[in-house]
Amino acid sequence: MLVRHLWDKQRDWDDPLLPKELLQAWVDWEEELHDLKDITMPRAYVPDELDQSSTSREIHVFSDASEQAYGSVAYLRTETSQGKVYLSFLLARSRVAPKRLHSMPRLELCAAVTGAQLSKLLERELTMKVDKTTLWTDSTTVLTWLQSESCRFKVFVGTRVAEIQELTDLKVWRYVDSASNPADDITRGKTLKDLAEPNRWSQGPSFLLHNQDKWPVKPTSVKVDASELRKSVFCGVSSVVSGPAAPEASQYETWKELLEATAETLHGAAGMSGERTSQAYQDAETLIIRKAQQDSFPDELRLLKAGKPIPSNSRLLTLSPELDKTNDLIRVGGRLRRAEELDQAMVYPVVMDPGHATTKLLIQDYDQRLCHPGPERVFAEIRRTYWILRGREAVRRYQHTCTECQRWKARPNVPKMADLPAARLRLFQPAFYSTGMDCFGPFMVKVGRRTEKRWGIIFKCLTTRAVHLDLLTSIDADSFLMALRRFIARRGTPAELLSDQGTNFREQRESCVKHLPNCLRNCNNS
Incomplete structure (x- = not known):
């Protein structure tokens, strides 16, 4: 802590003129070192004459934090078959609080992390059998955080809650009041004279010498700190659909199946009495394409319907898109307006997104009807009606996964020649x-x-x-x-x-x- 205060003063490393208050604190700490020889800790956890086979052992880890430091301390509680309890000091770990100021719940959470790491270390290193491990903290906020999912909190709290949940079982965490918490000595500090005498730090908290019904319990009224919760963000898309909705293209394997399902949706049970007309299938195809464009180009479709230009960063900007008011479809504008001999669908092809499921079914249908030719042939045939963005790449990507295309493009294996007679x-x-x-x-x-x-x-x-x-x-x-x-x-x-x-x-x-x-x-x- 003295070193951290020196950092705050912004002094050079070889500056002999130290601040008076820090110099006096250093002198006081140095004078205490003469009492270090009086500090003793028993090496044995229990008396030698105790029968080890009939005892139960528990590890209790306490954690606490302040604005200056935080840490944790562990004790071994040994109880005999006659009910006699022995407490012994195991291990402690202390940390100086970060230079950046944090709230007390965050510092208490950092102390709980050291407690979880300490319990995992003792579980791995102790050779004796331990029946139970209990972790204590005097922060009700930390206990509330540990009972929630880590993804609900901000990064600082979420990562530490996830680490504690991974290292320990949440059922072993309990509440202890600050007056009974021995880890409070880490944050407040003790002189060597105080540590040389019998004290709570070396001998453990007194309530562990009694039965569990006398141990501290969590208060009923707990204040929840909502400042560390992530802000909820709405990720949905709201849209208004007029008329019957087309089925999802991703649920069908071929274009014909999607077309049949859409035609049945449009005409309902009335269309089952006889064969559907060509107009019914044209309406179904228009509905499928319109839904695909609503999924892929919602902003462009909305602006074109309002008669406004599309944004400058739109993917359709170079295509001079136009809205077909008859079917509410986005079509490519071009320079073939005066070509009277050409079909209107060829002059103004419909724009499609290459990543949409409908586009993939269209490419599959054209590829099968053309008997799996090269990508240029399929692309040229699709371009008569539809303008797929990056169409060649989309066709090649599909044919790369098509089994029939790969079979027709495969080259025969040259057999290995036999030995000369x-x-x-x-x-x-x-x-x-x-x-x-x-x-x-x-x-x-x-x-x-x-x-x-x-x-x-x-x-x-x-x-x-x-x-x-x-x-x-x-x-x-x-x-x-x-x-x-x-x-x-x-x-x-x-x-x-x-x-x-x-x-x-x-x-x-x-x-x-x-x-x-x-x-x-x-x-x-x-």
Whole structure:
């Protein structure tokens, strides 16, 4: 407290000329230090001869505050089976009051915070079993605050009430009068001579030596401090709706469901007798769009109805909005007024908010009807009737979450290629050691005055990728055998020959093996 008073004097740290009153207070405190040797505290909480197994232990934490300081003190109350009570000092915690002036209820609340922290510390650090913990305060205002929700109060009180409610159970808080509160010694102070003698600070309050029926009780009349309550703020929107109200768009999954529900709302049970007309659905669509605009642009709609310009910070300012007096809809003004061939809805599209649920259902309906094309296609089709603010972004955002759009835009996964077969890896063998063959065609050729078919056959070295081409007069086995003989005569006999299951290949397998023993193997690979 002396240091805090020095701060208030605004003096330099090395100024030797201290104020007389602070210098005298320092001298008085220094002279008291000679009595410090007389201060003793018993180390044991209870006598050694006491039977610990038949006792019950309670922790009592007292808190108090003043304009100068605040703090809390804890005592251990031990009661034997015969009813004898022992009180012992456990722990104390004191704080200097903040330099900024606070009300007494706020300082009492700060003291209660130290008491809650002290009880939590003792609960964690004490190794002995404690049956019950009780916290005491002489402020009825603090007790009233603790029984309320922290969000009701201002920031200073609300944060501390929330901390106390988190650290302690609200049922353990009790009231104690100031005369019986030992934490009052923290705020008022005591000299070392007073502390050396038997006193309430070291031995605990006397009422804890008696039964609970003699303990202090909370007064019946409690004054509630309403200055710390938050001011209530009205966050609603008042609007006047004429005629039937359209259903909430967020409750429906598709545009058609919303349209059907709105049409039924407009015509009631009378519309259930037969099929609804196109005019009924047009009225329902107009009602849905009008409600969406009332939710998204209430100020602009009100000013346009009154014939006044919209504010300069409006999102619709660059669109030159106009009010369609027939349907009370906000439409985009433009430069196409003289286009007689265009539809009026295309010349003056209806303005929509991209974040409204109705707009999302509209984008979904257009996307499904157009079979999930790109965003530009959907946006261009919507623009024929509706002008959605940041429309491209809204369409892209929807298509990013649409399962069908993602499926159509997905790219196929390229399969991993298998290992090369042994025939492709004959590195130290001659060309056409491993050969693959296949036929191709037919080709039309002129023979005299007639036209005949001819086929080609390809022999390919699987290692060096060399190619041998030949001509077949027909696609039968005999033509193939002649081509094979010409190939062997020119290129040499292959160690293995691979082909598909062509008819001309398959019918002559036995013949091939017979003519080329141990040198030719026909693998029927498709």
